[in-house]
Amino acid sequence: MVAITVITSGATMLSGLLLHITTFLTSLGLGDWVGGGAGAQVARGRSLPSSPDAQVVVLSNEIDSWMALPEQSLGNMPYHLHQVLNALNGSDTVGGSGGGGGGGGGSDTDRIFRGSDTYCGSCRVLSKMVIGYSRLGGPIDIMANFLVKICYIVGYQSIAVCRGLINQDKDRLEWILQNTNADADEVCSLVLGSQGCGVFRRTAWSITLPPPEYPLQHQQHHHHPQQQGREDHSRSLDSAPPQIQSVNNARAQPPPHHQPQKQQPPPQIQQQQQQQQQQQVPVTASSSTSSSSSSSSSSSSPSSVPAAERVISNGKKVLKVLHLTDPHYDPSYRVGANAVCEAPLCCNPDSGTPKRPSDGAGKWGDYRNCDSPKWLLQHMLHHIVSTHPDVDYVLCTGDLVPHHIWKISPRENIAIMREMTDLLLEYFPNLPIYGAIGNHESFPRDSFPPPESPEVWSRFGVQWLYDAVADQWSRLMGSQVPPTARFAGYYSVLARPGLRIISINTNYCYRLNWWLLYKSVDPGLVLRWLVSELQQAEARGEVVHIIGHIPPFYADCFAQWAHQFSRIVSRYAHIIRGQFYGHSHQDEFRVHYDVNAPNKPIGVQYVSPNNGPFHDLNPSYRVFYIDGDHPETTRNVLDYETWVMNLTHANKYDAPHWYQLYSARRDLQLPSLDPRHWDQLVQRMARDPQLFARYHRFQVQDSDSALSRGCDAECRRNTLCAIVEGDKFMPRKCRPHD
Template sequence: MQLPVFVLLPLLVKFAAASVLPTDIDALANEANILQNYEIKSDEQIISSVIGQLNHTLGTSNNCTACVTRLSIGKTLVETRPDLVAPAFTKWCLDSGFYDANTCQQNFGISTIEHSEGGANFADMLSYMDPLGYDGQLFCYYKEGSHCKKPATPNVTVSNMWPPKSPEHMAAPEPGNNGTFKVLHISDLHIDMDYTVGNEANCTDPICCTPRSHNKHKLNGTSPYMGYWNSFFDSYYNDDFSFEQGTEVNPFNNSNVWTPATSFGNYMCDPPERLINSSLNNVIDYAKQQNFTFDFTIFTGDMVDHDWTKEISLEDTIKSEESVLRDIKSRLGSTPVYPVLGNHDSYPYGQLAPEGFSFSNKFTWNTELISDIMQDYDWVSNEEAQQARAHYTGYAVETKMGLKVISLNSNTWYRKNDYAYMNASNPDNFGMFKFLIDELVASEAKNQRVWITAHIPSGSSALPLPSKMFAEIVERFSPSTIAGIFFGHTHMDQFEILYAGSGNDTKSIENVLNHAWIAPSITPWGGINPAWRYYEVDSTTFSVMNMHTFYMKLNDTYTNNGAEPQWQHEYAARDVYNVSWPATSPLNGTFWHLVAEQVGQSVDVRQTYENYSNRFSPYTPVCKSTKGCDGDYCFLTSFTLDGYDKCMAALPK
């Protein structure tokens, strides 16, 4: 077969010597195509040739040129033998040590139903991306460790998709006199179906507390926790939600375990199902004690654990999603739940293709699964479930109170989603923003208030162009139509403020337009305490009047002889910051602007914010001695990625 091979050592020497820009590669590629087109007779020879070309890129001093060249090599290969992209790039990555073995497999390995690896998705991306343009520069900045400089965000807009804003929609409606109702918000459960009491919780793997977890350093002697920690029980919850302590385990029989996993979890681990059930039991118990019910629940995603992708199968993904949603249904009963999918709730991990491509059917299974569950559990109507199945970038429901909830699949703007780098300068490559705008236009026309839910925040966590487009949309429909925006993903208790101008430098109280709530996680992975929250919502305007967060001190469960965790009310948003605020006013962007100003000006307030963000975990940063707190103000006051990057760059070094 004919395979054009266009990257030769002499050409790479020219790259390095001249320090050419990626825009110069077109001429060199054409020159190489003329120089060499030869017959290769076997798959092995093709793979060997491609590996040789990829190895040549490691010899150039210009990392950006090298990265873009590797993408160009892959694009040439995918045009003739897409089936060889994964094996060629995987073998090259492993043999060259470009990444560690697990990352090589995750990025380039052949995905099967047994292993969530992204080689086929990488090949799909190459078939439609422009390696020499914005696509390649963006990929090389975010996916290859800043090998290229961050490219300038394209100056595009989606403003042609909506009508002019009328004067009547310039201000938010004032709260009414009909009282409030309650809405539950839970996020980032990350159930670990393999969690095993007694296994290593101080591991050198990405996720601990499983049968595979280990510490590469040998333990000399016995665990330092022997004689102190005593919570090692295979406990569980019955169908009637009652707690059973279960059988006691003696983890200290294993001399190789540094820190044994206790009954309800560890800060280095995703939670066992019993911890998730404990949190949901607390939700219901508290509501009963206070004599109220939740009118509905928003769940902002991530059900699957953080294990290596090679350890996660399609069956594991489905089982995790079904288990989490089943547990939520069993505890919340008839309360409607409106879920979104997180970056872990996909297969392979983090991937989602634009609809309309030949490979987009790889991802319809997940939309169909979640839509079927929502309909079976009576969370949505048949018509709403059909809409959710129709396009997997989002769905909309209207609550019984008249509020519309629009749920978006934020994997469309996730940095680890290979498909997000195809035609990346298109302002609406996935069609999600058209769906969102159409729903907002329809709601605005009848003065209907809207909540938007998604998993990944649009500020510091999204790719720059969709971040900019989302901010443009929110600005257009704020503060009149959009009453609330809700995210998860970071595992922290946070917020983001939108100012007029979608990322300009004027962060004044007069310019505040809206804000997003970022919910804390149930999983303690990463060093935080598990938490959930609920909102008191004005029944007329659907603005949030107050927010309450509940948490559990996970380290208290290490020495409680296997008893149930004790959850407690952590704080109410109105009470913990020294902000003079009318009792009749909602906790809108202006309120959070005043909080953010204090965070930026006072180390003590910054510490208060960090305490609540981490839920008083033992790993909470100490802001007086930790520079990590210095970026808090930038995070809180940046609704776009470009705005966040600019703010961070201006911080004192």
Template sequence: MHISVFLILAFNIFLVSCHNHHNEIPQIISHGVQTLQTTRTVPQRLSSAVKNITKIPDRKLANDIFCQSCELVFNQIIEYRRGGANRDSMITYFQKLCRLFTDWGGVACDGYINIEIDTVLFIIDNKKDLTGFRVCAIAFQQKTCKDPNMKKWTVAIPPPRRHAHHQHNHHKAAPLKLLHLTDFHYDPLYQAGSNAACDLPLCCQQSNGPPSKPSNAAGFWGDYHVCDIPWYTITNFTSYLTQNHANFDLVYYTGDIISHRSWATTKDHNVESIQKIFKLFKDTFNTTPVYPILGNHEPHPTDFYSPGDVSPKISTQWVFDLMAIEWARWLPNDTSATIKTGGYYTVLVKPKFRIVALNSNVCFTSNLWLLYDDDDPYGQLKWLVEVLSEAEKKGEKVHILSHIPPGEVLCLQRWSNQFHKIVNRFAPIIVAQFNGHTHLDELRLFRDANNTKKIINVAYNAGSFTTFVRFNPNYRTYNIDTNDYRVLDYDQYTFNLTKANQDKNKSPEWFKLYSFKDAYGLKNTSYDSLADMLNRMSKNHTLMQQYFRFQGRESAPAMASGCSDNCQAKLRCAITAVEADEAIQCQQIKKKTKKSKH
């Protein structure tokens, strides 16, 4: 959920530009940013605009101005470097921009810049056709920025096969028990009682100083402010699991171990946290297999997944090499090659049941290496088609694990589009998908291209263990059919953080928030039932309000703003938005509010 400082700069420059007369914006921004390269002081005109930020009400006009401003800013940055600016000059330049256009303060600004500068300079120096158009079209696709020279790459997908009737021995066996964990975001520096309302992108650490008032003091078990999770909350949870649940058959961990202190990560600290979590999983689950995937926070710098042909100084190859070692606790030896190539793998768990674990973080638009090369990074989607084709021939059913969910608005449009096509093609054998990243309890439903009322695939997002931001921690258990490996039902568990923090000497009181079938009135979890649920959601405000409450596990801060008719329309739209373009359209919904009928 981190966005590179260099991308944040452009977004805030847009907000500045809205204060000025529209047709003057390109010149003002261009001149102001260029002047910053050579002066210690911020131009008065630019500075006054920062203090009087307003937004343009017309969304299309606002996006157009944003994209024009973004393109000019990044062209200036590229030209400055290629005109001879050295590393120190570029650092100083970015420091000025960060302090002017963000509210992160000097510590976070300097931290982000020092961590990311070498990657940024490598891309500028070596991507000869890099332009402001390309930067903005990739980094800010949600603003509908376009690059007229963008390559529309594709992945070859074979035509549908005539599905052979593979013989399955249908038997009444107890369902498989699946535990789904995601987004721990372990913070080694968390300190109860510290300032939870600091002026940095992550708080609740000793360095944040004392709180200004009691309500801003970091809670013992966690906090609803911009804070992550202490180690003892995690170990208390794993102890609870072993004491209160019968053995699981398998465990999915869908990414993000590292905290949101992204301006101060180091490779060594990330390695330490990753190893600590996976050792805990091994100790907790013993012989139960764990199937982990990478999150966008695992590498250093955060979000960056480099190609394989760059210098060790800026390469993130170490992440893949580390995972090949750590995951060997649970995975067969033949997964090592693809893990080292790009952090993805496949495992035949049982006869006719396959897991495909993706590194979808490569599509996240905060991954600046997309500016260098966005064409199916690591050949992963090409590999996915090959794996699914082979699975189809053998009559296997497949679970796909992926950190970035389908329809994530910040997943590169082209990657998102090609993944959607792959799922549509192989929907009959992909019986479920499992995601994390957004920290939201949510669904994604794939619709038939020829009949939008027909559901053909489903992705489940389990939420997060971290409280970041305003959420109650959670975990999820599924019952999996042993005949076709579809989800039969799931239970969502959580605890009330406010209540837990009232007594640090008492363990949090976990409880079942809901069961999927019961909560949504489902006869079963077939695609027809999910289509019926979606239809009922369009008419039943109470059902949508429940979906909204469940997203943050009914935490008081998450529910405080409520969910208007417009909010409900966006949430409902997002359920079937399985491409970035569709998600962007959902965000732009403006529904006339009517009095809700409950």
């Protein structure tokens, strides 16, 4: 039987909860149920599958009374749930009395669960039950009560945590299930796709890319056929109005306590067609320019000297760019508080009493499920301004708030975002800081409904969030953020002469965003807008750096969205000179390959490590060196350094010490940071275990805790394959297991 443990992963803690729930089903040998599609014939006036799933009906009737009990009551369980608990104790049969289950100690001849003994099959069991119950018209509060109990049994041994997690989701999930034909396979492929549960693919769709000889507005949006009639509604990409502002005015008013000025269509979007009608500029094919555009990077050797004197060997200046990400500032952090608690985040006053002295939270952070105290972030920023006084500008790519995912609120998140803005401005009062939005900034957590869908936005919109981040970004940049930030959390600005920074909201691809079950076709219109910005940048002769929170080639971004992004990068690789992300909390990279020439590397996604310790990692930050302000500049990434603070040493001696962990070119033996050299690095690491061990040490930020676990052959394979197989729609580069 698979053991059940408390979930600890930061970015995937919610999928981890579902994984743990399905694990206990798997431990019984539970998988697919016998029967057809879930649901009743009609639920709230919406057509559903014609025949109900008999197992869903049986289970719903059996546990109905139990679900209505208070969450704290675990007695009087229905037969099959009692069977599950017995299985967790080492038996797959119901023995003795109690729990609503009769029978003796023999084999269970009445088991309604049958299947494949896999996580995916077990996920389908749970999902079919929730979907079926909802479409039978069952009260959402009763189903939520049931899920709270399941969470308590197999996830977090805290009713408050489980109630907070489930109650955040119940209303939006009920609405989504009753307004779509989403099924269990789609739910599991979305949430557990990284566990091999299939590719989430509700609708066939493709972003229209302008060919080199035509400007964007001349392209026709071809309608792609729907799969099995799903998502056949007016909000799909290809049937949406051609301008974003045409859906912008249909948004709901912000909450009553927040009354900003009436929102007008973004002027930037209004001007796009006028500018494009005046310009028809030939476009150079990306395949012929990507290599030459980055060739000047091979001779860089930056050092921490004043910007006016910092040059590479050929006498050309470079820019020094600080990248901060995932600080997860926790105002409630308390030294000595319990760091081993029954919650997604510990080291707080309400985390319980430590059972042993070693369970207490360290002064400077903790390797366990704990976020960043304010004094840790202050110490890091003080070190940065002292060691790198010549930084030219700063990137800050989101997740400013803590992992209080069960007790967050819009007001608390806004307050923390403002406090983080104040902190950054205190240390960098004269530098522009360009931000991106993280998945933890929203409420409910990870919720990013499509603003182009009026019926969704009027009820579930997060205008408060986009107004809040737009206000803070304007303060950080020292100028008004473009109006698109208030539409869907993305914007584009000219940062230096000829260098445009495009901040994209990659949370619209996040597989824990339940709204993807409702609209998976370019939600938020992010990719369509990105193409428009890149097309205009190309016409103006600009080059581009893209920043965001979730790396599109990270497992948390669903595969169809990532593939469309990959197509965009292939089209505009000749002007995209850098991509900068966070979210994974580790020090990583991903390689782009041309979708039309799958063996040709054309770009790199740089994934910077987190500023805090969550979890099992050392606090870190990264400094990039960019080709600077001179007539022949390429704006390529020339090198970067990662700096860390060893948490064990800091807590033991109360003496935090920041040190340069590595330089990319020097310590990874890279001739340059050209994509082809990153591709060659992966091949070298596959052949050289010592080189990979060095990379793994850098990847986990020299963490004593993480390094103690090591990285075996399977870990090594998974790490390297993830780097080169970010686009799941392209040919595989790693050989399948025998």
